[in-house]
Amino acid sequence: MQQIDATPLSDEELQGLDAYWRAANYLSVGQIYLLANPLLKEPLGPDHIKPRLLGHWGTTPGLNLIYAHLNRVIRQRERDLMYVIGPGHGGPAIVANTWLEGSWTATYPNTTQDEPGMARLFKQFSFPGGIPSHVAPEVPGSINEGGELGYSLSHAYGAAADNPDLVVACVIGDGEAETGPLATSWHCNKFVDPRRDGAVLPILHLNGYKIANPAVLARIGDEELTALLRGLGHEPYLVEGSDPATVHQALAATLDRCLDRIDEIQLEARTAETPPGRSAWPMIVLKTPKGWTGPHTVDGEPVEDTWRSHQVPLSGVRSNDDHLRQLEDWLRSYRPEELFDADGRPVERLLELAPPPSLRMGSSPHANGGVLTRDLELPDPADHAVPVKAPGAEDGEPTKVFGQYLRDAFVLNEPHRNLRLFGPDETESNRLNAVYEVTGKAWVAERRDTDRNLAIDGRVLEMLSEHTCQGWLEGYLLTGRHGLFSSYEAFVHIVDSMVNQHAKWLKSINRLDWRRPVPSLNYLLTSHVWRQDHNGFSHQDPGFIDHVVNKKAEVVRVYLPPDANTLLSTMDHCLRTRNYINVVVAGKQPQPNWLDWESAALHCARGIGVWDFASNDDGEPDVVMACAGDVPTLETMAAVDLLREHLPQLKVRVVNVVDLMRLQDATEHPHGLTDPEFDALFTTDKPVIFAYHGYPWLIHRLTYRRRGHANLHVRGYIEEGTTTTPFDMVVLNNLDRYHLAMDVIDRVPSLGSRAASVRQHFSDQRVRHRAHTTTYGEDLPEVRDWRWGRPR
Numbered sequence: 204m205q206q207i208d209a210t211p212l213s214d215e216e217l218q219g220l221d222a223y224w225r226a227a228n229y230l231s232v233g234q235i236y237l238l239a240n241p242l243l244k245e246p247l248g249p250d251h252i253k254p255r256l257l258g259h260w261g262t263t264p265g266l267n268l269i270y271a272h273l274n275r276v277i278r279q280r281e282r283d284l285m286y287v288i289g290p291g292h293g294g295p296a297i298v299a300n301t302w303l304e305g306s307w308t309a310t311y312p313n314t315t316q317d318e319p320g321m322a323r324l325f326k327q328f329s330f331p332g333g334i335p336s337h338v339a340p341e342v343p344g345s346i347n348e349g350g351e352l353g354y355s356l357s358h359a360y361g362a363a364a365d366n367p368d369l370v371v372a373c374v375i376g377d378g379e380a381e382t383g384p385l386a387t388s389w390h391c392n393k394f395v396d397p398r399r400d401g402a403v404l405p406i407l408h409l410n411g412y413k414i415a416n417p418a419v420l421a422r423i424g425d426e427e428l429t430a431l432l433r434g435l436g437h438e439p440y441l442v443e444g445s446d447p448a449t450v451h452q453a454l455a456a457t458l459d460r461c462l463d464r465i466d467e468i469q470l471e472a473r474t475a476e477t478p479p480g481r482s483a484w485p486m487i488v489l490k491t492p493k494g495w496t497g498p499h500t501v502d503g504e505p506v507e508d509t510w511r512s513h514q515v516p517l518s519g520v521r522s523n524d525d526h527l528r529q530l531e532d533w534l535r536s537y538r539p540e541e542l543f544d545a546d547g548r549p550v551e552r553l554l555e556l557a558p559p560p561s562l563r564m565g566s567s568p569h570a571n572g573g574v575l576t577r578d579l580e581l582p583d584p585a586d587h588a589v590p591v592k593a594p595g596a597e598d599g600e601p602t603k604v605f606g607q608y609l610r611d612a613f614v615l616n617e618p619h620r621n622l623r624l625f626g627p628d629e630t631e632s633n634r635l636n637a638v639y640e641v642t643g644k645a646w647v648a649e650r651r652d653t654d655r656n657l658a659i660d661g662r663v664l665e666m667l668s669e670h671t672c673q674g675w676l677e678g679y680l681l682t683g684r685h686g687l688f689s690s691y692e693a694f695v696h697i698v699d700s701m702v703n704q705h706a707k708w709l710k711s712i713n714r715l716d717w718r719r720p721v722p723s724l725n726y727l728l729t730s731h732v733w734r735q736d737h738n739g740f741s742h743q744d745p746g747f748i749d750h751v752v753n754k755k756a757e758v759v760r761v762y763l764p765p766d767a768n769t770l771l772s773t774m775d776h777c778l779r780t781r782n783y784i785n786v787v788v789a790g791k792q793p794q795p796n797w798l799d800w801e802s803a804a805l806h807c808a809r810g811i812g813v814w815d816f817a818s819n820d821d822g823e824p825d826v827v828m829a830c831a832g833d834v835p836t837l838e839t840m841a842a843v844d845l846l847r848e849h850l851p852q853l854k855v856r857v858v859n860v861v862d863l864m865r866l867q868d869a870t871e872h873p874h875g876l877t878d879p880e881f882d883a884l885f886t887t888d889k890p891v892i893f894a895y896h897g898y899p900w901l902i903h904r905l906t907y908r909r910r911g912h913a914n915l916h917v918r919g920y921i922e923e924g925t926t927t928t929p930f931d932m933v934v935l936n937n938l939d940r941y942h943l944a945m946d947v948i949d950r951v952p953s954l955g956s957r958a959a960s961v962r963q964h965f966s967d968q969r970v971r972h973r974a975h976t977t978t979y980g981e982d983l984p985e986v987r988d989w990r991w992g993r994p995r
Contacts (some may be wrong), residue, residue: 204429204441204488209456220271220451222542223303223556226549227267228496229537230299233321234328235260235515236530241321242539242547247531249521256520257329258336259292261513262376264495265408266296270564272454273372274304276462277558283369286564287359289385290376290408291338291349295328297565301343303549304557306565310343310717318547340711340718344565346572346681351704353382354674359403360391361678362569364664365620369401369569370465377409377418384670384701389435391671392484393648396660397472399620402465405437405486410493412510421490428488438464438483443490445508450491461485478659481647496536498529572683573719579622579685579778580615582608584771588800591768594816595840595991598793599767601833602729605774605789606635609687612778613641613662616685623679624663625672626689633689633729634791638663669697676724677705685722685778692731692788693744702784706754709782713757720781727774729791732896732920733834733933739926745897745919748863751786752901756872761863762787763896765836766796768803769861776807788896790833792929795991797836810862810874813884817843817857817991824856826951827885828943831860832896835919838933839894840991841940846947849961853951858884866905878910887911890950892943895919916946930982934969940986941965941972 212220233241235258240251266288277284288297301307302324307314314320314327327333334341337350347358359373379385391403411421420428425441432439440457444450464485471479494512499505502525506516517526517533543549560566568574587608589599609624616622630636630644643658644665650657664675669690676686688695705724712718728747735742751759760783764770770789777785797814798806806812817840818824830839836859846853860866867875876884885891887910895902899917906912923935933939945965948958968983975983 289355357674
């Protein structure tokens with residue numbers, strides 16, 4: 204691994220950087236421990252210590268070191284830099300640095316750069332009513348909390364995309380480097396267009412240990428580590444040591460070399476007549492002791508440069524006099540009297556080392572992306588609407604229709620380059636391939652004659668890692684741009700945990716006035732449970748909806764458009780929203796077009812409504828047939844058709860649900876129906892047969908407070924599946940038209956034994972279906988060829 208043998212810092216620069224680093228370290232330790240006496244104007248006593256010591260010291264001195272050196276290159280080069288911190292549990296470091304540079308006070312004016320402000324800074328950290336211990340949304344300059352490790356590098360590359368003047372310095376913790384999401388993120392460099400994107404400078408911080416174990420990459424030796432990083436397409440530079448002066452010089456020289464190399468790669472790409480081949484982007488491997496500058500030993504055990512420094516090295520400070528003495532010695536070792544004046548203000552020398560306000564990393568507009576967000580230019584969805592002569596008379600392919608809309612959206616926003624499509628190798632499979640008429644798939648690796656739709660500047664990012672796609676999109680959104688994630692429904696579960704973190708981030712920024720709303724995280728889930736009959740049981744799972752609905756109502760939205768026009772209307776709406784997680788589930792296979800454009804737009808605006816064309820209740824139904832999802836809607840409509848044929852006197856009301864959250868009470872979700880609205884649709888005393896796309900219990904959970912809940916009977920996916928025919932999938936889960944019609948007979952009191960022969964007929968049809976399917980490998984002709992409104 205390359206090491207730069209140079210000493211670019213003058214004695215004055217070296218002393219200044221070291222003072223800045225000591226100040227940040229002092230402020231970091233103070234946040235973990237001190238409740239009062241921030242400048243140590245009196246001997247440290249137990250009453251100055253927080254009752255609950257929370258925080259992570261081990262990674263903090265390294266993060267402080269990097270921040271100080273990045274400030275140096277920002278000032279010298281006037282570069283637009285952003286800092287993404289993988290070991291986000293090193294929150295004290297970033298809080299300290301943003302306070303030192305002035306960004307924290309600019310964001311929170313009561314936390315002034317003086318002794319009272321320092322006291323507030325210390326007390327608030329990991330304290331009730333204060334801020335979390337991680338690099339949370341409350342921290343200016345952050346887009347990656349790091350509480351859950353693994354996402355820093357993909358976030359960084361998402362932030363750099365379409366930001367040609369931005370360099371994102373991304374610190375990767377050595378524990379984080381062991382996670383699956385981070386492992387795949389190393390390949391993001393194969394998707395960077397050096398002409399139009401910014402650059403990411405990965406900094407792998409190898410301090411040797413995790414919470415209680417050595418770190419893998421710190422123990423494989425430089426030769427193997429170098430081979431690994433070079434094999435991943437990076438040009439690694441090593442900075443190693445425990446002597447501060449030596450490390451300062453080495454890191455300064457290495458940062459200069461790396462930024463020079465980034466400039467060279469970008470200049471070559473941006474001035475060449477033809478795009479040059481792929482370059483190995485520089486990165487830094489920083490090896491410094493864990494818990495550097497902290498206590499060497501505690502209670503006779505080594506602490507610095509061991510796993511014991513990971514969190515709070517001195518844990519018994521309030522009750523143990525030796526620990527209290529060690530803490531005071533530790534704090535005074537940074538010589539705070541040289542760093543802060545008598546009023547607690549950073550001395551002028553430190554203030555001069557911070558970048559100007561417009562270039563401070565804590566004030567970067569990219570880290571508060573809503574201030575940069577530009578509304579998308581979107582086509583009129585009516586121009587892409589499918590003509591519908593009669594409900595259900597003809598089939599359409601919803602995602603194919605939406606793909607044409609998305610294609611035009613790419614064209615309209617090409618001048619702004621603020622829209623991208625993300626997905627794991629499924630854009631064509633999910634029938635969105637119309638976008639390839641105007642853009643390609645981003646790709647800077649080797650290309651062959653047999654490849655299709657690859658382009659260095661493509662707006663589609665595909666990689667067979669849902670984690671990486673999600674991370675790219677989150678980084679892109681949090682820096683103010685727009686995007687869409689398209690995935691198979693069953694496998695979007697891979698990013699469940701990432702969705703958790705993003706939902707928590709959105710909830711947090713909703714209460715921070717200074718955080719501007721960012722474009723929503725939009726999912727289009729297709730190849731869904733009911734049309735994965737060819738891939739089988741492993742591909743059949745609708746549970747992502749359940750997972751998302753667990754999040755705060757202010758953040759999540761779930762849509763189940765039943766046809767092409769409702770999908771168009773839904774996606775047009777979602778792409779215009781802010782600060783939401785929008786989950787849209789829609790099939791890609793041919794299915795009936797139910798609503799013309801005007802009706803679809805009105806229905807989606809309502810989110811739920813009676814389909815008059817399918818109802819004959821005259822305001823007083825015997826039964827309500829409800830449905831949410833394209834296949835449940837198809838089966839419900841077919842069941843209604845059967846009931847009309849066999850029980851023509853039965854009064855049926857059909858209610859279709861597009862916006863799933865309309866089912867909740869208005870007091871629980873902003874989209875929820877009031878009780879009078881819900882009762883008007885579903886009645887309070889009539890049976891409701893509800894055909895639902897996912898697991899049935901979610902509908903019960905959403906409606907359990909409703910007066911008519913006891914009358915609600917839900918059919919949905921009950922974890923039955925295999926490789927079979929489309930109709931057999933619904934039969935296996937009792938969601939088929941015959942079973943829905945049987946449910947009506949079982950629950951409408953006026954039918955009873957009068958409909959026994961009809962019920963038997965429906966039951967026999969299910970038996971006929973099974974025999975036909977296992978004999979011929981396809982569905983019954985009367986099922987396969989069924990059309991709403993077609994004379995029998």
